[in-house]
Amino acid sequence: MERFQKFIFHEEKEVFCLKKAIILAIGNEIVEGIIVDTNSKYIANKLLDYGYKTIMTKTLPDDLNLISSEFKDSLQKADLVITTGGLGPTDDDLTREAISLALEKKLIYDPVIGEKIVKKAKNYYKTVPEIVKKQGYVIEGAKVIENPVGTAPGQVLNFENKTIIILPGPPAELYPIFESALKTLEKDEPLYTRRIKTIGIPEAVLVEKYKDIIYSDPNITVATMASYKTGVELRFTGVSSLKDKIDLIVNKLLKEISQYVYALDNKSIEEEVYEKLKNLGKMVSFAESCTGGLVSSRFVDVPGVSSVFKGSIVAYSNEIKEKILNVKKETLEKFGAVSEECVIEMARGVSNLFSTDYSVSISGIAGPTGGTKEKPVGTVWICVYDRNSNKYLTEKYSFKGNRETIRFRSSLYTFNLLRRMLK
Numbered sequence: 058m059e060r061f062q063k064f065i066f067h068e069e070k071e072v073f074c075l076k077k078a079i080i081l082a083i084g085n086e087i088v089e090g091i092i093v094d095t096n097s098k099y100i101a102n103k104l105l106d107y108g109y110k111t112i113m114t115k116t117l118p119d120d121l122n123l124i125s126s127e128f129k130d131s132l133q134k135a136d137l138v139i140t141t142g143g144l145g146p147t148d149d150d151l152t153r154e155a156i157s158l159a160l161e162k163k164l165i166y167d168p169v170i171g172e173k174i175v176k177k178a179k180n181y182y183k184t185v186p187e188i189v190k191k192q193g194y195v196i197e198g199a200k201v202i203e204n205p206v207g208t209a210p211g212q213v214l215n216f217e218n219k220t221i222i223i224l225p226g227p228p229a230e231l232y233p234i235f236e237s238a239l240k241t242l243e244k245d246e247p248l249y250t251r252r253i254k255t256i257g258i259p260e261a262v263l264v265e266k267y268k269d270i271i272y273s274d275p276n277i278t279v280a281t282m283a284s285y286k287t288g289v290e291l292r293f294t295g296v297s298s299l300k301d302k303i304d305l306i307v308n309k310l311l312k313e314i315s316q317y318v319y320a321l322d323n324k325s326i327e328e329e330v331y332e333k334l335k336n337l338g339k340m341v342s343f344a345e346s347c348t349g350g351l352v353s354s355r356f357v358d359v360p361g362v363s364s365v366f367k368g369s370i371v372a373y374s375n376e377i378k379e380k381i382l383n384v385k386k387e388t389l390e391k392f393g394a395v396s397e398e399c400v401i402e403m404a405r406g407v408s409n410l411f412s413t414d415y416s417v418s419i420s421g422i423a424g425p426t427g428g429t430k431e432k433p434v435g436t437v438w439i440c441v442y443d444r445n446s447n448k449y450l451t452e453k454y455s456f457k458g459n460r461e462t463i464r465f466r467s468s469l470y471t472f473n474l475l476r477r478m479l480k
Contacts, residue, residue, distance in 0.1 A: 124155035142226030144209035256288035334365035343369035344407035382406030404442035
């Protein structure tokens with residue numbers, strides 16, 4: 058409880074928070090979970106460079122009165138309110154209308170903007186629907202920011218010493234418009250953030266054991282985040298004049314917990330592994346069973362990964378383990394697919410198949426069925442093989458959670474085991 062109270066103390070004190078921002082992500086498809094809101098994270102990170110701290114993000118359905126009400130409430134709490142989505146031409150796109158209602162300002166049709174939108178729309182439609190002209194309506198007093206990708210422009214508005222930025226929802230359209238909108242903001246002292254990413258130590262243990270270092274400066278906001286996809290992260294934030302003090306805390310902490318740290322700041326564990334392989338001039342391959350290609354999928358999200366990654370085999374069945382990876386039938390019969398013996402042979406097999414310097418294999422029981430008393434759901438074996446030295450590094454894990462949690466934790470620990478071998 059002490060750690061939680063300290064965290065709230067820092068957040069409420071807000072010694073350094075220069076300006077506050079609220080982001081409203083609008084659209085039924087977001088509220089219903091059809092698409093994931095990645096825009097808010099992108100916007101919040103960008104705003105830190107301009108001295109704005111995002112104090113709240115909300116997802117709202119396409120409801121005129123609800124959007125208007127939430128917008129009014131947000132404008133009272135924050136210096137900057139940003140909306141995303143709801144700027145399209147259809148009847149359920151209501152953001153412009155809701156904001157004009159909240160501000161008691163007129164919506165004015167701009168024929169010049171309307172014609173530009175029609176001209177752009179001709180690139181997408183053989184016959185341009187009349188409704189696209191709806192996107193040419195501008196809130197009274199707003200500055201229009203042209204959309205270089207799509208049709209719906211953005212708008213920037215100053216109202217009673219508050220700033221309002223209205224953005225379309227599709228990320229490809231939002232990003233360039235938001236970059237242009239940022240230029241209209243007064244850039245105060247930016248915020249400085251450091252992040253420490255760990256694996257293998259529970260959040261509560263980490264914070265309790267090292268609380269004297271973590272919370273040593275009351276002017277620095279501390280946040281912790283635990284995720285089955287990325288481990289436990291510590292985040293330290295303050296104005297840029299606190300840079301040296303933040304770095305000092307981070308460096309002190311790194312000396313104490315270096316064995317758990319896999320990356321710093323914005324770097325992911327996949328990027329860390331990629332850079333180590335690239336610096337060594339080595340290639341890697343994967344043999345996956347219970348993760349079903351998840352490890353490979355996460356790795357190829359890293360740009361340039363083809364310079365270190367040759368390929369992978371998803372050996373979900375024992376038949377493929379035998380025929381493709383050359384796992385001995387006797388090994389499977391005696392020890393089972395989820396065993397140290399099996400993952401060693403899988404790692405050697407995929408390394409020989411792709412002629413890679415390193416190979417990684419993983420086999421486990423993701424559930425919800427398939428577990429036994431000896432090997433319950435969540436039992437996972439991982440092996441990293443160094444072909445040049447003929448050395449193996451194996452680990453057995455007992456993960457808790459549902460099928461998705463076990464698969465993502467397995468992939469995270471797979472990258473970490475490879476990182477350890479490379480280190």
